[in-house]
Amino acid sequence: MSSNKVPQSPVFPAGKQWDFEKRPGIYESDTTALVRRLLQDEAIRADQRTAWERWRNDPAGLQR
Numbered sequence: 001m002s003s004n005k006v007p008q009s010p011v012f013p014a015g016k017q018w019d020f021e022k023r024p025g026i027y028e029s030d031t032t033a034l035v036r037r038l039l040q041d042e043a044i045r046a047d048q049r050t051a052w053e054r055w056r057n058d059p060a061g062l063q064r
Contacts, residue, residue, distance in 0.1 A: 010043040 020037035022028045028036075038044050 010041075010047055 018034060018037060020030075020033045022030070022033045039048070
């Protein structure tokens with residue numbers, strides 16, 4: 001039996017507000033600060049890695 005189970009995407013409640021702080025001393029947009037904060041969450045990082053690998057290895061994306 002294969003143990004290559006695709007991880008479940010994390011589910012967050014509707015209206016979830018993410019706390020983030022901009023780095024002091026440099027310009028950083030709210031979007032960049034939010035993405036940096038989200039990638040600190042291991043569940044989100046693993047989900048995005050899986051999505052990237054799936055997209056990168058999908059041969060349908062190469063066909064027109």
